[in-house]
Amino acid sequence: KAGVTQTPRYLIKTRGQQVTLSCSPISGHRSVSWYQQTPGQGLQFLFEYFSETQRNKGNFPGRFSGRQFSNSRSEMNVSTLELGDSALYLCASSFGYGTASTDTQYFGPGTRLTVL
Amino acid sequence: KQEVTQIPAALSVPEGENLVLNCSFTDSAIYNLQWFRQDPGKGLTSLLLIQSSQREQTSGRLNASLDKSSGRSTLYIAASQPGDSATYLCAVGEWGSGNTGKLIFGQGTTLQVKP
Numbered sequence: 546k547a548g549v550t551q552t553p554r555y556l557i558k559t560r561g562q563q564v565t566l567s568c569s570p571i572s573g574h575r576s577v578s579w580y581q582q583t584p585g586q587g588l589q590f591l592f593e594y595f596s597e598t599q600r601n602k603g604n605f606p607g608r609f610s611g612r613q614f615s616n617s618r619s620e621m622n623v624s625t626l627e628l629g630d631s632a633l634y635l636c637a638s639s640f641g642y643g644t645a646s647t648d649t650q651y652f653g654p655g656t657r658l659t660v661l
Numbered sequence: 662k663q664e665v666t667q668i669p670a671a672l673s674v675p676e677g678e679n680l681v682l683n684c685s686f687t688d689s690a691i692y693n694l695q696w697f698r699q700d701p702g703k704g705l706t707s708l709l710l711i712q713s714s715q716r717e718q719t720s721g722r723l724n725a726s727l728d729k730s731s732g733r734s735t736l737y738i739a740a741s742q743p744g745d746s747a748t749y750l751c752a753v754g755e756w757g758s759g760n761t762g763k764l765i766f767g768q769g770t771t772l773q774v775k776p
Contacts, residue, residue: 549704578763588750588766601763635704637764647712648754649695650764652705 547572549638549653557659563624566656568636570617576600576641577619578650579611582633591634594619595641623658631660663688663755667767674741675775682736682770684751689729693754695764696725696736698747705750709736741774748772 550569558564570577578601579591590603594613611621617638623630634657637650664687674680684694693712697705709718709725711734717726724737738745748771752764 580764580766587768588752588764590763590765593763603763637705647693647710649707649710651707652697654704657702 549636549651551634551636551653551656553656554654555657555659557661558626559661560626560628562626563622564626564658565620565622566634566636566658568619568621568638568653570619570636570638571651574638574640574651575617576639576648577613577617578637578639579619579621580635580637581605582635582655583631588635591621626660628660631658633657663691663753663765665751665753665765665767667749667751667770669770670768671771671773673773673775676741676743678741678774679737679739680741680772682738682749682751682772684734684736684767686732686734686753686765688755689732690756691729691753692756694725694727694734695752695754696723696734697750697752699750699769700747708749738772741772743774743776746772746774 552567576595578593582588593601597613608624613619633655635655637652639648639650668683695710696708711718711727722739727734748769750769751767
């Protein structure tokens, strides 16, 4: 069974640009969550999508947005990039339904974004 | 606001030693607690998941316990090996507006096992 895939793996952008990251979940999983990882703040939750709807949102500015498609693939977009957006962006997938307590999240390898 | 703390931040042990990693959380309203491993520059690998109604889970040389009332979890690693060197992250599943919610992570414990 293929794992969670993320593209691209590495990205270099300049301040003010925008970027789109992609995540393909494990087959059969309908929930996709996004996290930002930085050395200073650690892992922080961005948002979760389930069946094309945003179900939860973390405490990030509106420059961070996402969407989910009918095949459960998800994209996240960051507009007007700032230096502080440099981070490893991880996505995780899970079934997202049924018993929440047993719903393990499986993480992809991440996209390393560098903003110059 | 849920806060997750992991102690110690870093640990170095000789090969073969048994060790314990600690995780504490401030709000007991969780639906599960997960332990992950992260190798440098890589994503997270799920190690163990403990449901909120459970007390412990075991997988191979790993054993994780959960005490919701005191807001604590421990990850026990038996007979450590150099291949266990990695950052270990504890995360609690917090109820959101939907059926599942978001994971709140600790800052991690970086483990080095010396041959």
